[in-house]
Amino acid sequence: MRLMAMKNVKLVILCFLFCSQAVYAQDDVMTMRIMTYNIRHGEGMDNVIDLDRQAKVIADATPDIVGLQEVDSCVKRSGYIAEAAVLGKKAGMYATFGGAIPLTGGKYGVAILSKEKPLSYHNTPLPGKEARTLLVCEFQEYMFACTHLDLEEENRLASLDIILEEAACWDKPFFICGDWNDIPTSTLITRMKKNFSFLNNITASSSNYTFPAGTPNKIIDYIASYGRVVKSVRKRQVINESEASDHRPVLVEIRLDRYTTPIFSPVEDNAQSSKFKAQSIYDLSGRQINTQFPISCFQLRKGLYIVNGKKVYN
Numbered sequence: 001m002r003l004m005a006m007k008n009v010k011l012v013i014l015c016f017l018f019c020s021q022a023v024y025a026q027d028d029v030m031t032m033r034i035m036t037y038n039i040r041h042g043e044g045m046d047n048v049i050d051l052d053r054q055a056k057v058i059a060d061a062t063p064d065i066v067g068l069q070e071v072d073s074c075v076k077r078s079g080y081i082a083e084a085a086v087l088g089k090k091a092g093m094y095a096t097f098g099g100a101i102p103l104t105g106g107k108y109g110v111a112i113l114s115k116e117k118p119l120s121y122h123n124t125p126l127p128g129k130e131a132r133t134l135l136v137c138e139f140q141e142y143m144f145a146c147t148h149l150d151l152e153e154e155n156r157l158a159s160l161d162i163i164l165e166e167a168a169c170w171d172k173p174f175f176i177c178g179d180w181n182d183i184p185t186s187t188l189i190t191r192m193k194k195n196f197s198f199l200n201n202i203t204a205s206s207s208n209y210t211f212p213a214g215t216p217n218k219i220i221d222y223i224a225s226y227g228r229v230v231k232s233v234r235k236r237q238v239i240n241e242s243e244a245s246d247h248r249p250v251l252v253e254i255r256l257d258r259y260t261t262p263i264f265s266p267v268e269d270n271a272q273s274s275k276f277k278a279q280s281i282y283d284l285s286g287r288q289i290n291t292q293f294p295i296s297c298f299q300l301r302k303g304l305y306i307v308n309g310k311k312v313y314n
Contacts, residue, residue: 028257028258029231029255029257029258030255030256030257030258031234032064032065032142032253032255033062033063033064033235033252033253034063034064034065034066034067034144034175034177034199034223034251034252034253034254035058035061035067035177035223035249035250035251035252036066036067036146036179036223036249037054037057037058037067037068037069037221037245037247037250038068038070038148038211038221038245038246038247039054039068039069039070039083039245039247040070040245040247041070041072041083042054042072042078042083043245044243044244044245045213045214045242045243045244045245045246046243049078049079050244051083051086051087051090052090053243053244054087054244055086055087057239057241057244058090058093058113059090059091061239061249061251064115065112065113065114065116065144066091066113066114067110067111067112067145067146067176067177067223068084068087068111068113068146069110069146069147069148069178069179070108070110070148070179071083071084071097071108071109071110071111072103072106072107072108073097073099073106073108073109074105074106075103075104075108076103076105076106080105080106082095082097083111084096084097084111084113085097087111088113091113092115093113093114093115094113094114094115094116094118095112095113096111096113096114096118096135096137097109097110097111097135098110098111098121098123098133098134098135098146099123099133100123100125100130100131100132100133100148101130101131109148110135110146110147110148110178111146112135114137114139116140118137118138118139119138119140120138121135121136121137122136123135124162126147126149126150126158126159127150127158127159128149128150128151128159129150129151129152129155130150132147132148132149132150132155132159133147134146134147134159134163134166135147138172139172141172141173141258142172142173142174142175142256143167143170143173143175144175144176144177145163145166145167145174145175145177146176146177146178147159147163147176147178147180148178148179148180148181149179149180149181149182149188150181151181153186153187153188156180156181156182157188157191160188160191160192163176167226168226173227173229173230174225174226174227174229175199175223175224175225176196176223176224176225177221177222177223177224178221178222179220179221180220180221180222181220182220183219183220184204184219189202189222192224195226195227196224196225196227197224197225197227197230198222198224199223199224199225199230199233199236199252199254200221200223200236200250200252201236202222204219209248210238210247210248210250211246212247213241213242213243213244213245213247213248220247221247221248221249222250223250229256230255230256231254231257232254232255233252233254233255234253234254234255235251235252236251236252237250237251237252238251239251
């Protein structure tokens, strides 16, 4: 009896500690600075390839993560260097390259620079007259994707179906950026608004235009999140840089809940301890996971969920 009583006390203490951590996790908020930049394979408006200029633009913006488009890797025209790796080293960030097109001994595509080392990454081919790719990196608390969409609308719209399928696969917050070769009033962006929240300002205004860099007159560079996972947007800025590339870089600073503590925590080897009672559990797409409770933590894969109206991480 005494042993059982001590065991029960231990269970209560562990449950209390878990609940305390869960409350703390829900109140914890992280800030992210996200940047997208079409670097034109390092070539500025003076037709000179100079990665030092672009590295300075990135470093001065102090982003946590950057999506790059038109990136060379070991290509003849840019001196056979791995541009993403060079920019990453200069900016003090990890570099992940996604090749789309074989080009004169190397590859041409997109890249992601990040302060945090990715847990994993993969490329998904997208339709285009020129080959296109969707580069996706997984991090501890979110997903980040970068792409450069085709010049033809048919291919851009076909790409959206692939992007939506990818975003729906993850229960972590999913962010995507890039040069999408389309304006805010286009069919592509109108359709994207059904599933994505745009984080940069996409209203028609000279301060929001991103291309061409010298005298910009339209928005074709974007940063967005799948669903409404962002708590607030603290900064939206098109960086006033007109020489280093033919696109101006875009920077946003956002706040979102940090998800570090699980919803479910099995205690000892007790079947009931791995059960969780709730009124509703949904994934980020709004799909209800299960209506029969209690539900076991082992029935849900790792990821972000909406439980009783609150965003929590399993």
